[in-house]
Amino acid sequence: MATIKPFPCIRPDAKVVHRVAALPYDVYDRMEAKAEFLKEPLSFIKIDRPEIQFDDSVDTYDEKVYDKAKETLEAMLEEGIFINDQEAGYYIYELIMDGRSQTGIAACSSIDDYLDNIIKKHENTREEKEMDRIHHVDRTNAHTGPIFLAYRRNQIISNVVAEVKKEQPLYSFKAVDGVCHNVWKINKKEQMDTVYDTFAKMDSIYIADGHHRAASAVKVGLKRRSENKDYIGEEEFNFFLSVLFPDDQLMIMSYNRAVTDLNGLTVNEFTDKVKVDFEMEFLGKKSFLPDEKANFGMYLGGNWYKLTAKESLRRIEDSVKSLDVSLLQDYILRPILNIQDPRTDKRIDFIGGIRGLSELEKRVNENMAVAFSMYPTSIQELFTVADEGKLMPPKSTWFEPKLRSGIFIHKLSDE
Template sequence: MEVSMAVIRPFECVRPAEKVADRVAALPYDVYDSKEARAEVEREPLSFLKIDRAETQFDESVDMYSEQVYKKAHDMLMEAIDDGTFITDKDKAYYVYELTMDGRTQTGIVACASIDDYLNNIIKKHENTRADKELDRINHVDTCSAQTGPIFLAYRANAVISAEVAKAKQEKPVYSFTAVDGIRHQVWKISSKESVETIENAFAGINQIYIADGHHRAASAVKVGLRRREANPGYTGNEEFNYFLSVLFPDEELMIMPYNRVVKDLNGLSEEEFMEKIKDKFTVSESSTQVAPSKKGEFGMYLGKKWYTLTAKEEILSSDPVDGLDVAVLQNNVLEPLLGIHDPKTDKRIDFVGGIRGLGELERRCDEDCVLAFSMYATSIGELFAVADAGLLMPPKSTWFEPKLRSGLFIHRF
């Protein structure tokens, strides 16, 4: 059987002029609700969010998913290209994108990935997408004829690619700025014919690439590509619509943060009854300080204004790639059997708190609208790869990636 290899292509990038890059670069469209998006665009009128979320240009009575909103996004993108806010590189290049947060750096390559690799599972997924969330981005990408938010991909580190990235970083960056949230962004361009070929060939030797974050963006980009193929029956496969904007990171540089849980009630149990039941499956010890778990199989629990360390007993651990995940151990042994939370995706009694918010946020939520919190040990990138390799899906809210890739720094037109 022939093993297919990844096609990761350089592209002609549309990107902000250097003097405005720091103002244009915006957090992904889906981290804001409509009210927050409006406030952000008001704070920074050049923010790419105004194009990513064009409903910010209309009053609140306008349906954010209406055709005129997507058309406005297209028109504003064209205006920004015409007025010099954005420049178009005339050569096919790769870009090195480095993000530094709290002194920790991760560096990826900005490129275009193939929709066929996505369809043939060379690009592996680990979560299902929702049609309603896809449709919004399908309309946005299709109307703009551009992908504006990169997909966050990961691969097993490769010495040849790492060497090219290190070489590029010796040059002067095309962008270097620290955003208002304190995260530093630096970008270098790789355009020498030799380096471009070396990187393209190195990726062609890799047959497994993983979506780390951005499943909905990826699914939407692929569906638009398939629409364009239908509209162009004579397509060759070489057209830009067959490729989607990505940033690819080596696994060793990525940090996944925990995704913690807060619960609204004890399902009719008293605190004492709940504590008794939990001791069947976990060793419980009270802690005088907040508990951030230090290893797999360990959980922090906050109940009745006290912190506890829970250690899973041997018999509830599993070597299965999904059932062995800490989020699954908690779900299968506490949330479902004791608290009656059968589907954490839809159950209104549970909420999820990204690790970036810290443990104080769990205490705050328990003071406000919850009674119980669990702090998690982060899922590892190796665990994510194992789930995707097995063709399985991660439980909901298993991974929180930080820092987030900015939108508007790199645009792929097709």
């Protein structure tokens, strides 16, 4: 049973929502985040990445940085940039990118469902990345970036969503990247009850994106429980901000790889080793984006190659080992290029498919040795791995479009 509840939302005034809404904090490095802030002073990035309000000499994780996030959020509330919508409700959040629409429900999910594996994971998290968001959530007393969750499509929920979308939206704007964002509120009791009861019958919900934010939100919730021994489980800190999407509307893009060197091998030595497990076809200057599983593009020495996994690799049945990201890791990156742990190895970089193949060429032409274009992991592969209690290799999925931060904020308490 999944507990997906309506919540009292802090959200932007409709007149400025297009200026406030920002891409997730981890899409930018510090310099990029600061550039966004300089272009748009109301951007929510100044709360999600408060270090950009300081000189670069100030450490990203300095205590005063988190204090600044709290101070900025409170100031924007006082100025009326954000409004406090105290009547709990669900929100419908539609994103339209290149003519393709996906519509989710913004709500609060239970930290107990996360702990009990009703909300299922498919990635490991890193403690140092968790700590930053733990400090941020705890200090601001708010969840400022929603966790991207997925569920198997349900017609009852689809019907409610379709009904509400006939109404006038609270927000409707196009972001500078061309993605359209539309928001409606579900506040009719019958519709809210239907949504709540339907999710309550689901055995599994899945983290699509935001594993570190989810883990951090849960740890802050547990911390608040330890500080409030008489908690009853209904307090807001027992829940975290999320947007839940049906699986049939989601698009996963490839998450490509680039490596700085060939591990001391010459180009010929490297390609000879690759040919042990992959058929290799020379494509010259013609870039290659795989259109089926077990195929890879490789950009090396100014030329593109098509790699096709040999039959022995294509027969692998294990849900994790058969993933394309696993085939690349297990048969090229680890044994040939000595990338033992892609989570920590500084020699590998991960490049979201949204950046295109030209970005791979650019990286290799500038300072990398080889790059690989990937076939995307499917949402069904993600579900299968999570249902089996297994974990995918890091950076297995890249979801587009990205949910904006700053449209929905969930306070953990009234303090």
